[in-house]
């Protein structure tokens with residue numbers, strides 16, 4: 001078996017795991033491996049990831065144009081290409097719709113840190129990119145604000161994408177994320193989550209650094225800032241309409257006032273949001289009462 005054949009087989013094997021874990025219903029999801037500087041192996045469109053054979057795998061160039069394979073390549077390969085273009089260290093990508101992580105994507109709920117060791121060590125801070133119609137270049141571009149600073153991104157109202165040097169590890173990131181999101185949802189049913197003390201969070205961050213993963217929050221530790229406040233991806237929340245609703249902030253987080261916010265820091269505090277929500281509810285209640293009186 002040649003190296004390329006082995007990589008095609010690996011894509012099929014990971015496809016089986018993606019499908020078996022319910023991370024991609026029917027023909028959803030796509031997987032790719034970069035084999036050299038101008039060629040990427042990727043999964044075909046409209047084909048179940050659980051039942052692929054090596055002959056089904058397509059080859060595209062770095063513009064997304066198909067150069068080999070009998071089936072049509074996935075339309076979402078542009079997302080993969082954008083990641084490869086920006087990350088020379090990445091050779092493998094898994095994009096799918098794992099239900100628990102995708103629930104966070106649909107709810108626009110940020111995924112908390114400082115709760116469980118594994119996600120903090122292996123995933124770090126997880127951004128949620130803005131929504132765009134799948135398959136387009138605009139969709140591929142939504143990951144650009146984050147692609148350099150993480151190896152996993154939640155795609156708003158869509159799913160997830162994880163990437164690594166090798167495909168097995170890229171897949172692991174998705175599996176860790178979905179397991180974590182499931183635990184968060186179960187814990188909420190039991191009454192909510194308890195955050196780890198900040199010092200324990202810092203220890204996990206130090207382990208993450210030791211294992212060779214970069215994390216924007218390390219800058220906060222180096223600067224002796226509060227890591228509960230520091231979340232470099234928070235500045236994107238307003239644009240992507242991400243609002244912390246289901247889970248509270250870390251108890252050590254201080255709510256930034258408007259005067260503390262830097263010009264590009266558009267983070268909206270939960271206090272400001274709840275004020276707005278209360279106002280909206282009050283307006284709506286007044287409207288309903290008025291309508292009832294007029295009837």
Ligand SMILES: [Zn+2]
Nearest residue numbers: 029096134159
């Ligand atoms: Zn998708």
